Amino acid sequence: MRSRLMTSTPATSACTRAYTDDSDSASWTSSAVCKAGQKDLMMGSDGQFSP
Structure with missing residues (x-):
């Protein structure tokens, strides 16, 4: 839901x-996870997202 609120400033392409543990997440979530991480809305723990 938070990623939908971030449409005003798109994430960079990379x-x-x-x-x-990126491979543990569903493929359709990768864009939202990337945007939320870039904007420091989520940090993960010990380098993991833990989906």
Whole structure:
């Protein structure tokens, strides 16, 4: 839901915050996870997103 609120400032094309467990997330969530990480809305824990 937060990612929908971030439409005014798009994320860069390359994700600058990668999580070591990216492959555990559904593919359709990758854009939202990337945007939220870039805007520091979510930090993860020990390099993991923990979906």
